[in-house]
Amino acid sequence: MTDERRAELAEGIERVRARVAAACAAAGRDESEITLIAVTKTFPASDVRLLAGLGLTDIGENRDQEARPKAAECADLPLTWHFVGRLQTNKARSVAGYADVVHSVDRAKLVRALSAAAVRAGRTLRCLVQVSLDENASPEERGRGGAHPGDVPELADEIAGADGLELGGVMAVAPLGADPLPAFERLAGIAAEVRRNHPGASIVSAGMSGDLEQAIACGATHLRVGTALLGGRRAIVR
Template identity: 45%
Template sequence: MSTIANNIAKVAARIREAAQAVGRQPATVGLLAVSKTQPASAIREAFAAGLRDFGENYLQEALEKQASLSDLPLTWHFIGPIQSNKTKAIAEHFDWVHSVDRLKIAQRLSDQRPANLPPLNICLQVNVSGEQSKSGCAPNQVQQLADAIAGLPRLKLRGLMCIPAPSDDPDEQRAAFARLRGLRDELNHELDTLSMGMSQDLEAAIAEGATFVRIGTALFGARDYGRSA
């Protein structure tokens, strides 16, 4: 078994145990492999080990990998900050976007989504910890933004995403994820997705209802930001 396949098995076991601990079916938690800075060969290994969902932060890197992996039936998620000049390529080449935090970006994604593709699945990124350095709309903006995005014709609003302030305290981890779940539950939209939890806190996220955990380091090892895709 390759290192990546072995890591996937370990993460799958963590997901299964965390779900069962709170009475959830493990199948309700999707594993989104964060493949930024990883070569296409690593994604092929992960695909061979059963993964289908891959998250990318950097557009140009992602487009190059998508071209070299076009023979595989992968689902591509954009999970990084979005600049206005990147929306067209994102709308054309991704199945999901987890990091929408402004109406302007959502409108551009809707306008630029090709008519021959299904609506683009959207999660609103929420800054649940109020960090100045983090992207995401403020919690008190979620309802208004969700209402506006739900009316855009080429998008499908699926849920919310967050990247809380780092913490080693399981109670603090759960509290941050509970805030996102509470915001989702308060919305007057039927949303099925909570994109939250990473390698160090996936158990807390699953306990609070995560439907996608975004895992990079635990699958692929520490990132080498000097390596090309």
């Protein structure tokens, strides 16, 4: 079963990397500019180990209660852990213990909580400002989080000035049911504005299984890919 699963994951990686290569060629970009993050939500730690063995060592998780034990189980591997889901402030201390990059910072209260947790843990967290790209979002969509674009510069300044935190850039999820290209174009403009004040904040986290080509066309540097790499969601089986 392990050999079969390794082959499935290898095929997924090959397919996604081929899409990335084609999108980069179309956009006149170099593939080396793209970091592929495998979002392993609902998949077991054994899949993380197989991915690492196949050379994919950037791992994304959405929920602390799943991510924390998975990270502990894989602590011997040279992985970069990305927390990509909406984060409650009461989970900041836990996430600061294992995450290297937090993609979903969307409010000042969370900045303060992550800063205190990082200092306590003796770690430095790279943080991205999550941007809401749909002002007309439904309540369900607003539940995905994200700062209003007008609030992003101030929030970026707060992260940059916080102890234990490093401003990495911006992140966004394209609005549901809409062409992602205009949304990602807006994100590119917001990212450029952030870089004017913080030149080192070069990360643009955008693009998932269904829209990675559009994200690359608009300057994404980090792709958060789950289904296209790992297949349909499944219950974790140890």
